[in-house]
Amino acid sequence: MRSQIFKTRITELFNIPHPILCGGLQWLADARYVAAVVNAGGMGFITCMSFPDDPEAFRREVQKCKDLTGGKPFGVSVPISRRLGANDRLNPYLDIIVDEGVRFIETSGDSPERLLPRLKAAGCIVIHKAPGIRYALSAQQLPVDAITVVSAEGGGHPGTLMVPQIIQGPLAADALRKPLALAGGMSTGRHLISALAMGADAILMGSRMVVAEEIWAHRAYKEYVVGIDENANRVVMKTFRNHHRVLDNETSRAVEQLELQGIKDFDHYQPHVDGSLARQAYESGNFNLGMIDMGPSGVFAREIKPVEAIIDEIIDEANSARERIGQICC
Ligand SMILES: Cc1cc2nc3c(=O)[nH]c(=O)nc-3n(C[C@H](O)[C@H](O)[C@H](O)COP(=O)(O)O)c2cc1C
Structure with missing residues (x-):
């Protein structure tokens, strides 16, 4: 220290x-x-x-x-x-x-x-x-x-x-x-x-x-984060005034599409935004799954280290x- x-x-x-x-x-x-x-x-x-x-x-x-x-x-x-x-x-x-x-x-x-x-x-x-x-x-x-x-x-x-x-x-x-x-x-x-x-x-x-x-998440997820730039995140769920800044992945892009289409019925969003999906992503290393919290400062996470x-x-x-x-x- x-x-x-x-x-x-x-x-x-x-x-x-x-x-x-x-x-x-x-x-x-x-x-x-x-x-x-x-x-x-x-x-x-x-x-x-x-x-x-x-x-x-x-x-x-x-x-x-x-x-x-x-x-x-x-x-x-x-x-x-x-x-x-x-x-x-x-x-x-x-x-x-x-x-x-x-x-x-x-x-x-x-x-x-x-x-x-x-x-x-x-x-x-x-x-x-x-x-x-x-x-x-x-x-x-x-x-x-x-x-x-x-x-x-x-x-x-x-x-x-x-x-x-x-x-x-x-x-x-x-x-x-x-x-x-x-x-x-x-x-x-x-x-x-x-x-x-x-x-x-x-x-x-x-x-x-x-x-x-020390973060237990799958190494594949961390290796992906090490390579991202400052644009690899987006703010979704503004429709519900529940702004969520997450990793740019297949799920957040799907949510963004729903919002761009003006869909306001939460039932359409539920399958994408369920919080347990992020846990599955961390467990499996499949970083396209779920809403994975991430801001632009992830760009400074350049190396996996203690x-x-x-x-x-x-x-x-x-x-x-x-x-x-x-x-x-x-
Ligand atoms: C993966 C991840 C999970 C988070 N989960 C929580 C949470 O459960 N509770 C909370 O108060 N903030 C949570 N946050 C927000 C952080 O505690 C912190 O306020 C935020 O990340 C600071 O901004 P930064 O991402 O630019 O460092 C989370 C952030 C990230 C990146």
Whole structure:
């Protein structure tokens, strides 16, 4: 692990050497990956809904992560649904988070308001991921400890506002007073320096990390991602105001065609967008299957290597960028 070169409100809050967070990754962010992020000096979040209908499997993953980090704290990512009643399914997962003493929680999706009394009473530090400044400002009124603001470039669900990072980053830093991470396209050391220069306290990554050795997905999928360029992704499901930035593959092209034809009946989309297809893609390596979350920053995933090597590379590059700026200053 590289030694610490930045001290920000996020490194202090999470007690980590590097201002690098790795956000929830549906199906992929498990104990092995999250522990590797923590052991490399960042903070990662096990995605609890990667274990749907099986909270005890999630508990085992949390316990495994404790072993792999040697007791260092780590995070869990909790997706909050906009659908009425759908969040009841989170209850057994929250019980486990509290029972097992998980220290850090990333919430995403809808407002975390209803979950916060329980999480805060258990002493959790909560960072809410908001898809735009408007939502971040609402979250800031709640007792969350920090905020991630996602820009248009984010892989997965970047929200409907779709403001690019280069615009949104400085605006977010001006608008928010809580510790701030920027997500969406932030995946190199130069990005880290730019995020800090914009006024943020950390970057949060997703797409860049899917080729890490510790990610369990099939090697054929990772090898494909290593070869993609910045255009190999598209935003679909705008018809349903559920913008989804995914890998450009046969499935996302089929969904795009339905949208171009103006089809609004969800039944036509269901066979393509079922979340379990992405898991099958990761298992089989058939990257044409399902909606596979991916942003343009996947272009920086140029090599399959361990999480620690990725994070070291980001810190080294940030250091070089910092020196370069020092040299060009008059
Ligand atoms: C494969 C993949 C799966 C993701 N799954 C989730 C998820 O389950 N929950 C969540 O809050 N965010 C999820 N995200 C979003 C990331 O946590 C992060 O916000 C986003 O990837 C940041 O933008 P970037 O892709 O440009 O790095 C996912 C992203 C990717 C690439």
